[in-house]
Amino acid sequence: MARTFYDNLAINQDIELDLSMLEATGAITHDESKNHIIATLHNTPIWQALAAGRYGLRFHEANSEYLDAPVADTTALNFTSTDYSLAVWLSAGHYDDDDMIIMGRYSVDAAPAHIPGSGWELYYYDPNNTITLRHSHNSLAPNLTSSSFSRGWTYDGDMHLFGATRIGGAMQHYRDGYPIATTVEASGMLDPDTNVTYDLVIGCRFTKDTHYWHGRLHRPRAWSRGLSDDDHRFIWEMERDWFGV
């Protein structure tokens, strides 16, 4: 019988995280990359059918719902000097918090507990409808962070494909498969400090006590290479039918 193989698909080259969320039930979801990361669901985010039968997760901020995976199991996501890329389907909603973490593996130097910043985080900022991808690098003080952001991520109720590609000091965001205007720190994206302490989090702050995601997420992915414009477009074209967009 004709078939293809997951690892032979060009788009899956150097994939380090692929939570395809096929289970549709239960308190864990499995990673289809070779890393076999198992993400644990906390406070029961709801499995929700998508337009074409696949399942994603709906998070409610008031219930403090999120996913995490142990730092020891996610070393492949400890991006520092390497190029990397992210992709995730999302539909943002507003509840209370202006800052909502989409996913990250990081710590950030912020009051009151000034923890040395490290790693990378992807978050949504409500007042400006922006999505920001930020690196933390305490070792490069006074440049404690370097960021990139894109605008126009409004609450329209539809699922959108967010993508990002970091190549050196450059960062490009994508919406629904196409590159969009991305503002990058004047210094460029500096290398995050290595993070050996804090878990991979999806839908909450690295301390797991605030900035919960409110809305839907599906199939967060990460690669240890810079995806091209064509790669992001390919993901969009192949998966948009799942969401009727």
Added chain:
Amino acid sequence: MGGEGIHNPADLAPVLDELDDIDAAIEVNRLLLLIIQAGVDEIAVDTAAIIAALIVIDNEIEIIDGIVDAILVHTTLIEAVTSALPTLTETGTTITTTVINTEYNIYVNAVPLGVFNPICVKIDCREQEAGDTIVIRQYSQGVAGVPDPVLEDELELAGVISPPKIIVDLDPNRFGIWVTIERTGGVARTYIGEPFYEI
């Protein structure tokens, strides 16, 4: 007779010379006009040939358009076929049978997109020792709706397992599949599961 008749003869030689020059110039211009006319005639012929060639090219472009449309149709068909090709995929899970008499999911796909082909689940039972007992069960669901697993098969394994890797072969599925492990005796152990499936 007055004023008529013979006058003093005028010297017409310079005038005649001028007229000869004019004649010569007229002849040159006449020849130049003939040359220009010949050139114009050639251009007219080339223009006609160009117009004829353009008509041919236009017709060929129409043919190419038709071919491109056909290629697009076939490309779409090819893409539909390749998109539908199943992709053999694998994931992994680690289960620790912490609580006795409790079933843990090794592999679950509770609401599949549609008909798909789960291949097998490989379970590493190296940690199991004498006195331990586990039961591996396989469930499936035959109708759409709320997950309602129906037991298909179960296997009890006691003591040290040799060879230590168990392979649970699976069948085509449409509405849901579960493979579980339950410790019914002995000590909690860790089992590594490796499901393979085509989606």
